[in-house]
Structure formats: C-alpha cells, structure tokens
Amino acid sequence: xxxxxxxxxIGSEASNTFWLVSWEDLGEIxxxxxxxxxxxxxxxxxxxxxxxxxxxVEQFLSRLARHSWLPSLGCDVEPSSLQELLERGEIVAVxxxxxxxxxxxxxxxHEQRKVTxxxxxxxxxVPIVAARKCxxxxxxxxxxxxxxxxxxxxNHAEAKTLLRALADKTGMNAESRAxxxxxxxxxxxxxxxxxxxxxxxxxxxxxxxxxxxxxxxxVTPSQMRALMQKNQEVNLEVVVLGLxxxxxxxxxxxIEAPDDETHEGxxxxxxxxxxxxxxxxxxxxxxxxxxxxxxx
Numbered sequence: 001x002x003x004x005x006x007x008x009x010i011g012s013e014a015s016n017t018f019w020l021v022s023w024e025d026l027g028e029i030x031x032x033x034x035x036x037x038x039x040x041x042x043x044x045x046x047x048x049x050x051x052x053x054x055x056x057v058e059q060f061l062s063r064l065a066r067h068s069w070l071p072s073l074g075c076d077v078e079p080s081s082l083q084e085l086l087e088r089g090e091i092v093a094v095x096x097x098x099x100x101x102x103x104x105x106x107x108x109x110h111e112q113r114k115v116t117x118x119x120x121x122x123x124x125x126v127p128i129v130a131a132r133k134c135x136x137x138x139x140x141x142x143x144x145x146x147x148x149x150x151x152x153x154x155n156h157a158e159a160k161t162l163l164r165a166l167a168d169k170t171g172m173n174a175e176s177r178a179x180x181x182x183x184x185x186x187x188x189x190x191x192x193x194x195x196x197x198x199x200x201x202x203x204x205x206x207x208x209x210x211x212x213x214x215x216x217x218x219v220t221p222s223q224m225r226a227l228m229q230k231n232q233e234v235n236l237e238v239v240v241l242g243l244x245x246x247x248x249x250x251x252x253x254x255i256e257a258p259d260d261e262t263h264e265g266x267x268x269x270x271x272x273x274x275x276x277x278x279x280x281x282x283x284x285x286x287x288x289x290x291x292x293x294x295x296x
Contacts, residue, residue, distance in 0.1 A: 247271025
C-alpha cells in the first residue's frame with residue numbers, strides 16, 4: 001500500500017485496487033507519474049463492488065480530519081459518507097498509473113518503485129547482512145529516506161551478490177525471487193556526486209557499537225601507575241596521499257619523536273605509519289623517495 005496519509009484502500013485485487021486520499025495530497029502523489037487520478041464516477045462504481053466496513057471508514061475519516069485543514073468534515077461515519085466526500089471534492093481516488101500511459105523515464109521509475117514495494121517486507125523479515133538492516137530504494141528517493149546518515153550505500157557489485165544470496169535463501173517464494181531478479185537488473189551503476197544514481201540503490205545500516213561497563217575490579221597502586229603511564233602515551237600517524245587522493249607507496253620516512261627517539265622506515269603500499277611516544281611535544285617528520293642512508 002502506498003504511504004499516503006491519510007489513505008483508504010478499496011478493491012480486493014492488486015489490479016483492481018485504488019486508494020482514497022485527501023485532495024490536498026493529490027499534487028504530490030501524482031507528480032512523478034507513479035499514480036493517476038480516477039474519474040469520480042469510476043471510483044463510485046468501484047466502491048459499490050467492494051465497500052469498506054464501518055471501522056475502516058471511521059479510522060480513515062479520523063485521520064483525514066487530523067490531516068486536513070478543514071475544521072469539520074460534516075458527515076456521518078458511514079461507508080455511504082465516502083460518496084458524499086467524493087462529490088464535495090474533499091477526497092479523491094488514485095490508482096497506480098498504467099504503464100502504457102507513462103513516458104520511458106516515468107515507466108522506469110514506476111518499475112523501480114513497484115519492485116521496492118514487493119521487496120520491502122522481504123528485506124525486513126529476511127536480513128541479508130547479520131544484525132544490520134538493509135533497504136532498497138530508487139536513487140531519486142535517496143534524500144527522502146528517514147535517518148539517511150544511518151545507512152551506507154552498498155556498491156553495485158556487492159549489492160548484486162547480496163541480492164543473489166537473498167534469492168537463494170530457503171523458503172523464498174517465486175514472486176519474491178522474480179522481484180529480486182528484476183531488482184538486480186535495475187540496480188544503479190556506481191556513481192559519484194554530483195551525478196545522481198541511475199536506478200535502484202541498496203542501503204546498509206551503519207553498525208552500532210554498544211558500550212558496556214566493565215566489571216568492577218580492585219586495582220593495585222602499581223597497576224594504577226602502569227595504567228596512567230599507558231594513558232599518557234601519545235600517537236602520531238603519518239599518511240601520504242597523491243593528488244588523486246590515493247596512498248603513495250614506497251615513501252621512506254625519518255621521525256624525530258618528542259621523547260628524542262628516532263624512527264625510520266618505509267610507508268609501504270598503504271602510504272601510512274604511526275608511532276607512539278611517552279612524551280607530548282612536537283615531532284619532526286622527513287619524507288624521501290630514497291632510504292635515509294642512501295646518497296642523494
């Protein structure tokens with residue numbers, strides 16, 4: 001069901017389902033071409049086939065009253081009252097747009113959103129990364145994701161691997177497997193801002209580190225002194241990057257630490273090294289393409 005607030009689904013089959021929504025939301029709902037408005041007469045005819053019960057109507061009207069700028073709906077809480085609201089224009093009916101009525105870009109987005117709706121409950125119930133939530137979204141909707149900073153973008157290759165592993169899980173039904181296969185074909189290639197993603201994006205929840213209090217233990221004076229000395233250590237890390245932002249390998253270094261110790265060596269393929277010192281102060285770092293003892 002679309003996340004319209006408020007909404008009321010009418011119809012017993014997916015192909016024959018439409019939603020009653022506030023007229024105030026109509027512009028936003030139909031803006032991207034995913035949904036289209038039904039003719040009011042067509043909506044009324046469909047409501048005679050499958051009528052919602054009184055409780056469903058009451059809940060819908062209660063949400064509508066809280067959501068709408070209208071102070072009062074001025075109608076009884078009865079299924080028949082929906083027809084009055086349609087006639088007054090306070091609610092409208094929408095359904096998924098027919099694909100043949102969409103242009104190519106809208107059709108692609110329509111297809112992406114349809115796949116994500118099918119797979120949303122699957123990803124919630126069958127985690128594909130241990131203890132980490134994953135969600136699949138159209139790239140155009142990335143900025144709308146709640147708590148967006150709580151997710152990493154999974155690169156294209158890994159996303160395909162994770163989705164294939166999900167399709168192979170025991171108990172996966174045929175519809176879900178087909179949707180996963182379609183999602184793989186709709187995955188966006190890797191991209192870098194300011195270019196937008198061109199397709200579906202798999203997001204993985206950032207792992208949360210839970211801190212637990214250590215058990216209370218008796219610490220002797222000598223252990224306390226050793227602990228204090230350890231905490232007094234300071235670290236220096238040296239990282240050398242090229243203009244392309246990648247580590248420069250095979251750089252040699254000489255570091256004069258604040259405790260008067262000299263450290264020499266090569267940065268290696270990672271382009272980095274670090275040292276620890278028992279004394280705070282200023283360190284001197286010399287970098288060279290040659291070993292420190294080689295002649296220039």
